[in-house]
Amino acid sequence: MTRSPFSGPNRDSDLVAWFAPWAGRRLLVFGAGYVGGTVARVARAAGLEVAALTRNPATAEALAAAGVDVVVADFASHDWHAQMPRDADFVLNAVSSGGGGVEGYRRSYVEGARSLIAWACAASVPVRAHLIYTSSTSVYAQGGGARVDEASDTEPVEENGRLILESERVVRAWPGPWTVLRLAGIYGPDRHLLLDQLRAGATELAGRGEHHLNLVHRDDIIGALVAAWRCPERAADQVYTVADGCPEAKATVAAWVAARLGREPPGFPGEGAGLRRRQVPDRVIVSDRIQRELGWRPLYPSFREGYASLLGA
Numbered sequence: 091m092t093r094s095p096f097s098g099p100n101r102d103s104d105l106v107a108w109f110a111p112w113a114g115r116r117l118l119v120f121g122a123g124y125v126g127g128t129v130a131r132v133a134r135a136a137g138l139e140v141a142a143l144t145r146n147p148a149t150a151e152a153l154a155a156a157g158v159d160v161v162v163a164d165f166a167s168h169d170w171h172a173q174m175p176r177d178a179d180f181v182l183n184a185v186s187s188g189g190g191g192v193e194g195y196r197r198s199y200v201e202g203a204r205s206l207i208a209w210a211c212a213a214s215v216p217v218r219a220h221l222i223y224t225s226s227t228s229v230y231a232q233g234g235g236a237r238v239d240e241a242s243d244t245e246p247v248e249e250n251g252r253l254i255l256e257s258e259r260v261v262r263a264w265p266g267p268w269t270v271l272r273l274a275g276i277y278g279p280d281r282h283l284l285l286d287q288l289r290a291g292a293t294e295l296a297g298r299g300e301h302h303l304n305l306v307h308r309d310d311i312i313g314a315l316v317a318a319w320r321c322p323e324r325a326a327d328q329v330y331t332v333a334d335g336c337p338e339a340k341a342t343v344a345a346w347v348a349a350r351l352g353r354e355p356p357g358f359p360g361e362g363a364g365l366r367r368r369q370v371p372d373r374v375i376v377s378d379r380i381q382r383e384l385g386w387r388p389l390y391p392s393f394r395e396g397y398a399s400l401l402g403a
């Protein structure tokens with residue numbers, strides 16, 4: 091019997107099981123990266139018809155080998171419009187900037203979203219599938235340990251955050267139901283910078299040790315997508331923040347991981363030479379609403395469960 095999506099530690103086979111009730115239905119994925127590529131792969135393994143857009147030949151090859159119908163094009167262009175099937179049930183926009191600075195953000199997030207809306211509205215019958223857009227908590231500017239949720243002001247100070255907020259506004263013109271998920275910092279299998287740095291012997295880390303680290307595991311993001319697609323009426327035209335709900339000081343997280351590796355806790359010299367980085371504001375991302383309204387529960391409710399699974403892998 092299939093386990094509940096929200097009942098315990100996870101493997102790829104569990105992710106596949108979440109999508110199994112939708113076998114035979116069609117999913118479109120734009121941005122087949124860490125999150126989007128995993129969704130495309132597990133949904134296809136569950137028997138969905140999956141089409142994915144990528145501009146990356148290596149990704150295209152891997153997805154095609156997994157049975158995904160691949161369209162190779164730039165999201166911001168209209169080159170893919172004629173190739174992407176319109177009779178979809180679910181659509182995921184999980185595009186990220188992929189570098190390129192502010193112009194890369196504008197092209198991938200804003201121009202990409204505009205192209206998506208133009209495509210969906212182009213024909214006499216618009217695309218009515220449920221669109222989920224994975225946005226970011228970088229649309230918030232609050233710092234100083236503030237608690238932030240969907241009702242908080244969005245006045246990003248950085249241009250990147252402003253562009254993501256603009257892309258959210260574009261997405262609201264989607265002709266069917268849409269849901270925006272504002273994600274905290276993503277980690278999971280094959281994506282664990284802090285663990286990699288400590289494994290490599292780093293004794294100092296960038297950022298402020300006392301700042302809260304708001305994280306969400308990749309598989310919990312996929313759980314949030316599934317929760318929204320399961321409740322299209324409730325999730326329609328809604329914005330949710332998605333974080334594991336257990337923000338801890340970065341120094342606490344780093345010390346915990348370092349101890350598991352048998353190392354001393356790293357230092358945080360702040361703006362020291364070689365460690366200058368964009369500072370993420372210190373805040374606490376609250377994700378109660380998606381739990382209350384869509385029944386989403388993180389399988390990795392804190393960094394401890396998440397990193398324990400990564401350390402064990």
Ligand SMILES: NC(=O)c1ccc[n+]([C@@H]2O[C@H](COP(=O)([O-])OP(=O)(O)OC[C@H]3O[C@@H](n4cnc5c(N)ncnc54)[C@H](OP(=O)(O)O)[C@@H]3O)[C@@H](O)[C@H]2O)c1
Nearest residue numbers: 121122123124125146164165184185186188198226275276
């Ligand atoms: N990473 C985080 O901590 C974080 C935090 C909050 C929110 N988010 C959001 O969460 C979502 C998923 O993130 P992720 O980590 O899975 O991102 P990712 O691994 O960087 O994947 C994003 C994908 O988008 C593709 N892409 C970007 N611009 C494109 C374009 N113009 N045309 C076609 N494809 C394009 C990239 O393709 P290429 O391989 O060709 O570059 C990449 O495969 C994104 O929407 C991101 O903004 C991420």
